[in-house]
Amino acid sequence: MKFLDLAKVYIRSGGGGGGCVSFRREKYIEYGGPDGGDGGKGGSVIAEAVDGLNTLIDFRYQQHFFAKSGQPGMGKQRTGADGTDIILRVPAGTEILDEDEETVIADLTDVGDTVVLAKGGNGGFGNLHFKSSTNQAPRRANPGQPGIERTIWLRLKLIADVGLLGLPNAGKSTFLAATSNARPKIADYPFTTLHPNLGVVGVDQVEFVVADIPGLIEGASEGRGLGDLFLGHVERCSVLLHLVDGTSDDVAGDWQTIITEVEAYGDILGDKPRVTVLNKIDALDEEELAEKKAELESVAGPVLTMSGVAQQGTIDVLRALRTEIDEDKLRHKPDEESETWQP
Known part of the structure; x- marks a missing residue:
């Protein structure tokens, strides 16, 4: 499935039905009076965050959504x-923006x-509604209210606990x-990652979600490279987690x-x-490691060391991340002993 985190959508709610001008016509009833009914309400356009989606790819193939009148x-x-x-x-974490791409309508x-993006028009009153003691045969009815038409933007910001940063x-x-x-693409050339990836990691009987975004380069905030298009996913x-x-x-x-970016x-x-x-x-000897760690600590403060390929120090990194995540956001692993089968 392709990843898409921005989509432009055109929506229109349904207009209300018009009221009816009608009179009761039955045998042996000389003065039947008005009996025109009201028009029906138009359908609304509603956005709902659902489970099981992590991309807006569906909105690449359908951009127009019109509710029934x-x-x-x-x-x-x-x-x-x-x-x-x-x-x-839409996926959870979707922002809905107005046509100017700045005004936030809702954040799901x-x-x-759920949020109502375009409310359907009310139906018009029939002539029965206008009957009174002084106007017993009204010949007027209201038209239904028109629907609302607008253009919106859907912008997905992935829900994750940890965001990966680095060149x-x-x-x-x-x-x-x-x-x-997770099995992201890995190669020995820059910009191997072209779209964000999510993975669930576990340490000390808890789990949390890590988001990997494409690498940044100098000037990314001005549009160089892949720019800062994907930084919204770590907001x-x-x-x-800043890897150097x-x-x-x-x-x-x-x-x-x-x-700086x-x-x-x-x-x-x-x-x-x-x-x-x-x-x-794993590619450094002890002297080089000590030298570069000291150099990095001089500007960044405390620094951990790790090798993802050799899986050295990864547990310490995960534990350091765990301490920064609120307890209510952590997902506890089920106790395996309690799930053993009993006859």
Whole structure:
């Protein structure tokens, strides 16, 4: 399944049905009076966050969603049928923006969240509604209210507990593959990761979700490389894991490049707690490791060391991440002993 995190959608709610002008015509009833019914209500356009989706790819193949209009009223005091609602099913974590791509209409962060994007028009009154002691044969009825037509943007921000940051080839995908069942593409060239990947990792009987986004480069906030298009996917994370390539000639400079781009994105990411890790230590001898760790600590503070390929130090990194995540967001693994089968 292809990954799509931004989609433009055209929606229109249904118009209300018109009221009916009708009079009762029956044998032996000389003055039947008005009996025109009201029009039906138009259908609304509703967005709902559902489980089991992590992409907006469905909206690439269908961008127009029009709800049904209400039926007009009829004689014998019959009200027209209401129009059917249209429900846009989106992944949890979807932001709904107005046409200007800046005004947030709704933010559906949890499964089951719903919002009415375009309300259906009310049906018009039939002439029965206008009957009075002084106007016993009204010949007027109201038309139904028109529907609402608008253009909206759907922007997906993945729900994850940990967001991976780093330059291309810093080892982010390797770390995700080594600690979870996710199988992101891994190769020895930059920008192997072209779209975010999610993986569930476990440590000390708890599980949390890690999001791997494409690598950033200098000037990403100005549109260079893949730009900062994917940084929105780590906005909701509790902690950021910043991986620095230990084989680089300037680990402090690499760290500063990412920090500059994160801070340029805004305070949303700049204020989040970060865990800094020197990666690929399996390619360094003890002297080089000590030297580069000291260099990185001089600008980044406490630094952990790890090798995703050799799986050295990964448990310590996961435990450091665990301490930064709220307890209510952690998912506890089931006790295997309690699930043993009993005859």
